[in-house]
Amino acid sequence: MESANELLTILPLIIIGAAGLFVMMLDAFTGSARLAYLATILFSAAALAVAVSDLFGPMGESFHGLITYGGTSSFGMVLVMTGTLFSVILSRDYLEKTGMHIAEVYSMILFAAFGMLLLVSSNNLVTLFLGIETMSISLYVLAGLVKNHKKSVEAALKYFLLGAFATGFLLYGIALLYGASGSTFLVDIAATEDKGMIYWAGVGLLLVGFFFKISAVPFHMWTPDVYQGAPTTITAFMATASKAAAFVAFILVLSRALPDARADWSDVIWLFALLTMVVGNILALVQDNVKRMLAYSSIAHAGYIMIGLAAGTDAAYSAVLFYLFAYTLMNIGAFGIVAYYEWHKGYDFTEVSNYSGLGFKQPIMGVLMSVFLFSMVGIPPFAGFIGKYRVFAAAVDEGLISLVIVGVLASAASVYYYLRVLVHLFMKESENGIVLSRPGTLYTASLLILAALTIFFGINPGVLTDLLGSFWTVQY
Amino acid sequence: MELLLNIVIYLPLFGALLLLIIRQDDWVRWTSLLITMATFVLSLPLLLQFDISLTGTAQYMTVGEPFLGDWDVKYMVGLDGLSMLLFMLTTFMAPIVVLSSWSSIKKHVAGFFSMLLILQTGSLGVFAALDLFMFYIFFELTQIPMFFLIGIWGGTDRIYATVKFFIYTLVGWLLMLVALIYVGFAAGNMVNDGVFTTDWRLLTSPEFQLGLVEQTWLFLAFGFAFCIKVPIFPFHSWLPLAHTEAPTAGSVVLAAIALKMGTYAILRYLIPLFPNAAIAFAPMFAVLGVIGIIYGALVAMVQKDVKKLVAYSSISHLGFVVLGMFAFNTIGAQGAIIQMVNHGLSTGALFIIVGMLYERRHSRMIADFGGIAKMMPVLTVMFMIAMLASIGLPGLNGFVGEFLILVGSFNSVVLGSYWYAVFAAVGVILAAGYMLWMFQRVMFGPITHEENKKLTDINAREIGLLVPIMIFIVWIGIRPTDFTRYSEAQVTWMLEDTQTRADAIAHNAHSTELPAWALKLYDVTPQVASYMESDHEEGATTAITAASGNSEVNRRENEENGL
Structure with missing residues (x-):
């Protein structure tokens, strides 16, 4: 049966979509956040397992070319579901301790994840738009979860208003591209013959929409406020899953809809990559709030990833995918530990000076934070280093040496703000007399798994890089 | 033997993990001592079995599978004449460093010793790595523990010192990473069928010929990184700070091992990879080396803090190493290698002795001492030997290295002038000046401070850890060929x-x-x-x-x- 097989190609989507509805009903009938949490973990793990097995499956298109599956899309799904699963696991302890543990959180996370899954498997601009909107609307709600806190409400409103603008740009771009090519399918856009004003305007607006979602400078204004205002584990979810999804979709669009125009958009992305790295890193240097610092650091990371997009070769795309994986691991980990420290004093205990002397109070957390931060700096033997190395190498191979030099100098500057956290954790004396409780077993275990993966893929990246490389050599 | 080499490299790392489950501080100390002793003992066969006549290849080679996907980047370790002595120096110093921190480290003991052990694995890896990429990884592996060692257990200004140390080094090395990637692709295109490679054997094969313009840029990028690490004047400003603020063990490792990575990298990678550029820039580096010698000595002379004085003397001694390497002849390079070992021994000993004084007196200011030779006769003898070795007294090890380097640079065709040797020799005279003057003010004269009358002499542990260093200081001084023969053939x-x-x-x-x-x-x-x-x-x-x-x-x- 053709249609049943087609359904199998979007199995993770179906699981997560059903899970979202199920968890919402569960909430309506039992009102138990515990149950919702358990159900979410089970469904997410199932979707993750399916996505992982799809990695080794065939690649192709389904639903009359609206959906693409296998290869890059499956890897995008793995990224999204990894982000979702770990954020959910970390969320429970954090939200319980800060008094925000309600079942709706989980259904909104699942709906957002559904949007992301759709986004990474879109082969058509309309599918892509649906994915982005489903994801964004759920995220607007999640950002405003702390209803009685000014910062959280501000974050939600800001995110919503700016997000709406960006969506407008994106949609207008899609419309113009449709006008120029007569189709919304990515492959048809690639085949556009008349590349006139309308076509280029469409491409430009599309890029702006994506730049907003991946928070490239100068479309990054929302990121620090939203990351700071949202509950920390939700921030982890937004920073990893939604960003990874947006990047994967960006790669799909660039490689499938605009491959011939690479020479043109490459320069544009070159410029924005440069801006993003420089501005992101410089602004991160002066942040006193760890969540805000991590927000700017995620902007900076977007800049490094964009170096790979600017290179635009197969090797560069697979390097970007690896980078996204490393980025997901270390960011959830870092936010998870921020959340852990935060819950001892309630919401907003995230100034870097709050961290003085905490490292030795629960050494395991301190050590894990060091692993994640050193990985973000890009120091071997952690996965972040390999990601950076491969992206930079792909760009050097394409002759983008000056951009790479800016990249390494920017990441040298980034050392300062990452180390600052470690300096406070380990090298300053504690002043506030805070007593750290032991985190839950599952909480510690998931952080340990993240750290173990960060180290494993730093020492032995070959397993993954071979797989990612194979996505691009096979023609779908 | 290949397996043994790997065991020696990773045993300390294993020990560091072991320390995580040990609760008692005393057990932590004994375990680290045991691990480092075992590492040293296990490394001895490597030295004894080493075939000194073999050139152009490394011994005890382990060549792993490519681990970075489709690129030819692989785990590759082995030892040759260039690395053998430094490798042994690292395993030799480790138990001494552990012993020297036996009683001075009181907080977070397990953390301290596990950092030391991780640092040791990184250092051994740096000297044994034969793949440029592996070298980079091992090098960065030494940076993290060093960052914590200085930052957590250091002096009052430790945070500034450690952050400066870390960022300064990283800037250079990240730029080098770009150059490294470029070299990898270039080598891939020329000698490896288009596959990215950082295999040392391919990088030094005669078919791999980088153009002169490329070489210049790459040489400068690599050179910049190594200059910072050595450090060569004018990139030295992190060093005195890091040395002064670090705990004794940190200073010793920094002086004896970590700084050698920079000079070793120059000899191992910078010169062979970019031969034309290295020869063309040799006079420039030699001038920087000579400036370092004289500048370090002059600044050391005016220091009030003994530890800072030793730190600046390091800059001076490393200037000699740089001068020797860029003389481009066997004598100079041989001198440079033996000088690296000498500097590790004598400066390491000096830092340990300063640490012992500090532990008793809680001061490192020259003015706070005076006349303590009466209270501490044994320490005085040890201090004197280490100091005289550092000056370069004939019969002790410092003389051998400096003499060879002076001869090498005097006769160097590439440098083409004897003035380098003349100015460098001035540095030796200055060294005698600042060292003897410091020694006289600290050890002799009347006792001006009441506290100094209560000082006790060093105990058995402290004597035990200094005596091995003293033995080698004298041994190298009297029979240098026992050591230089290891590197002779390979360097030539x-x-x-x-x-x-x-x-x-x-x-x-x-x-x-x-x-x-x-x-x-x-x-x-x-x-x-x-x-x-x-x-x-x-x-x-x-x-x-x-x-x-x-x-x-x-x-x-x-x-x-x-x-």
């Missing part, structure tokens, strides 16, 4: 090979395609004169026979050169 081969490849590249270069600055820098007409001839001028030959006594190698060289 390496320099010869570098010169040959430089000539080949210059020969193939077309002067019309080069920009004007490159033409000024490089002599693109085929070179006939070889630097080797200088070695066989009368004075030099006598010197090398006198200092290293390995006539076998010399004779072979002579035959090869038709002399």
Whole structure:
């Protein structure tokens, strides 16, 4: 049966979509956040397992070319579901301790994840738009979860208003591209013959929409406020899953809809990559709030990833995918530990000076934070280093040496703000007399798994890089 | 033996993990001592089985599978003449460093010793790595523990010191990473069927010929990173700070091992990878080396803090190493290698002794001491030996290295002037000045401070950890050939090979395609004169026979050169 097989190609989507509805009903009938949490973990793990097995499956298109599956899309799904699963696991302890543990959180996370899954498997601009909107609307709600806190409400409103603008740009771009090519399918856009004003305007607006979602400078204004205002584990979810999804979709669009125009958009992305790295890193240097610092650091990371997009070769795309994986691991980990420290004093205990002397109070957390931060700096033997190395190498191979030099100098500057956290954790004396409780077993275990993966893929990246490389050599 | 090499490298790392489950501080200390002792004992067979006549290849090689996907980047370790002595120095110093922190470290003991052990694995890896990429990874592995060692257990200004140390080093090394990637692709295109490679054997193969313009940029990028690490004047400003603020063990490891990574990298990678650029820039580096020698000595002279004085003397000593390497002859490079070992021993000992004084007196200011020779006769003797070795008194190890380097730079064809040696010799005189003056103020004269009357002499543990260093200080001083013979053949081969490849590249270069600055820098007409001839001028030959006594190698060289 053709249609049943087609359904199998979007199995993770179906699981997560059903899970979202199920968890919402569960909430309506039992009102138990515990149950919702358990159900979410089970469904997410199932979707993750399916996505992982799809990695080794065939690649192709389904639903009359609206959906693409296998290869890059499956890897995008793995990224999204990894982000979702770990954020959910970390969320429970954090939200319980800060008094925000309600079942709706989980259904909104699942709906957002559904949007992301759709986004990474879109082969058509309309599918892509649906994915982005489903994801964004759920995220607007999640950002405003702390209803009685000014910062959280501000974050939600800001995110919503700016997000709406960006969506407008994106949609207008899609419309113009449709006008120029007569189709919304990515492959048809690639085949556009008349590349006139309308076509280029469409491409430009599309890029702006994506730049907003991946928070490239100068479309990054929302990121620090939203990351700071949202509950920390939700921030982890937004920073990893939604960003990874947006990047994967960006790669799909660039490689499938605009491959011939690479020479043109490459320069544009070159410029924005440069801006993003420089501005992101410089602004991160002066942040006193760890969540805000991590927000700017995620902007900076977007800049490094964009170096790979600017290179635009197969090797560069697979390097970007690896980078996204490393980025997901270390960011959830870092936010998870921020959340852990935060819950001892309630919401907003995230100034870097709050961290003085905490490292030795629960050494395991301190050590894990060091692993994640050193990985973000890009120091071997952690996965972040390999990601950076491969992206930079792909760009050097394409002759983008000056951009790479800016990249390494920017990441040298980034050392300062990452180390600052470690300096406070380990090298300053504690002043506030805070007593750290032991985190839950599952909480510690998931952080340990993240750290173990960060180290494993730093020492032995070959397993993954071979797989990612194979996505691009096979023609779908 | 291949397995043994890997065991020696990773045993400390294993020990560091072991320390995580040990709760008692005393057990932590004993375990680290045991692990480091075991590492040292296990590394001895590597030294004894080492075939000193083998050149152009490494021994005990482990070559792993490529681990970075489709790129030819693999785990590759082994030892050769260039790395053997430094590798042994690292395993030798480790138990001493552990012992020296036995009682001075009181907080977070397990953390401290596990950092030391991780640092040791990183350092051993740096010296054993034979893949440029692995070298980079091991190098960064040493940075993290060093960051924590200085930052957590250091002095009052430790945070500034450690952040400065970390960022300063990283800036250089990240730029080098870009150059490394470029080299990897270039080597892949030329000698590895288009597959990215950082295999040391391929990078030094004669078919791998980087163009002169490329070489210049890559040389500067690599050189910048290594200059910071050594550190060569004017990139030295992190060093005195890091040395002063670090705990004793940190200073010792920094001086004895970590700084050697920079000089070792120059000899191992910078010179062979970019032969033409290395020869063209040799005078510049030699000038920087000489400036470092004199500048370090002058600044050391005015220090009020003993530890800072030793730190600046480090800059001075490392200037010698740089000068020796860029003399581009066997004597100079041999001197540089033995000087690295000497500096590790004598400066390491000095830092340990300063640490012992500090532990008793809680001060490092020269003015706070005076006349303590009466209270601490044993320490005085040890201090005197280490200090005299550092000055370069004949009969002790410092003399051998400095003498060889001076002879090498005096006769150097590449440098082409004896003035380098003349100015460097001034540094030796200055060293005698600041060291003896400091020693006199600290140890002799009347006791001016009441507290100093209560000082106790060093105990058995402290004597036990200093005596091995003293033995080697004297041993190298009296019989240097026991040590220099390990590197002799390999160094000679390496320099010869570098010169040959430089000539080949210059020969193939077309002067019309080069920009004007490159033409000024490089002599693109085929070179006939070889630097080797200088070695066989009368004075030099006598010197090398006198200092290293390995006539076998010399004779072979002579035959090869038709002399």
